Amino acid sequence: MTPEQLRQYLTFYQDLGVKNIYRRTPASKPAPAETSAPMELPALSPSGDTLLRIREDIGDCRRCGLCQQRNKIVFGSGNQQARLVFVGEGPGADEDAQGFPFVGRAGQLLTQMIENTAAKEGIPIQRPDVYICNVVKCRPPENRAPSPEEMEICGQFLYRQLMVLQPTAICALGSTAAKALLATKDGVTRLRGKWHAWRDIPLLVTFHPSYLLRPYNQDAKREAWEDLKKVLHFVYD
Ligand code: URA
Numbered sequence: 001m002t003p004e005q006l007r008q009y010l011t012f013y014q015d016l017g018v019k020n021i022y023r024r025t026p027a028s029k030p031a032p033a034e035t036s037a038p039m040e041l042p043a044l045s046p047s048g049d050t051l052l053r054i055r056e057d058i059g060d061c062r063r064c065g066l067c068q069q070r071n072k073i074v075f076g077s078g079n080q081q082a083r084l085v086f087v088g089e090g091p092g093a094d095e096d097a098q099g100f101p102f103v104g105r106a107g108q109l110l111t112q113m114i115e116n117t118a119a120k121e122g123i124p125i126q127r128p129d130v131y132i133c134n135v136v137k138c139r140p141p142e143n144r145a146p147s148p149e150e151m152e153i154c155g156q157f158l159y160r161q162l163m164v165l166q167p168t169a170i171c172a173l174g175s176t177a178a179k180a181l182l183a184t185k186d187g188v189t190r191l192r193g194k195w196h197a198w199r200d201i202p203l204l205v206t207f208h209p210s211y212l213l214r215p216y217n218q219d220a221k222r223e224a225w226e227d228l229k230k231v232l233h234f235v236y237d
Contacts, residue, residue: 066138072099076133174208
């Protein structure tokens, strides 16, 4: 591990509220000075964690370059007891201005998809009943995809959010969310339509609503509706 990697690692744990990390070596057999014994690493999620505490730990975040152009940090919104969590990529212009996820055009489509599908399927839920958040909490300039480094830095907070929420299922919207939660390079077309898992929580991948807004994606739209039906029935039946 390079000194820089070690520094980043320690910052990561500091962000989680972990104050001390000990290297444990058996008393009877001390490790030779030049070899590095594996570190005993603390849990990634502090005990008694809450969404409020995570938001406080994010603070006025300056951990990556995305802070430079953002207006508002977009933490997440919805029911804190939600049984279903949607994870998007990162805030766009409207979300950056308002501080809430999926409030722009893609968000309106997502709301419609959730509410219309639920109504059609006889499932009594509306958007405020689910929880919605993103992989990165600050808007990437020009709506570019977040870099692997930005995803890693901000991913600790998504991890903690999901650990606190412990939903019945997660729906990953688009390839950035799928990459972040499944550590895969596969695209949505390959991943969608079947169940995966994030730390034992069933996870379904579907198309990002922004992709569905493009006029030529009729097949994807139909498939996204199928995915949504599947996840809604799984969670609420
Ligand atoms: N796209 C996302 O991925 N997230 C949002 O919050 C808005 C648009």
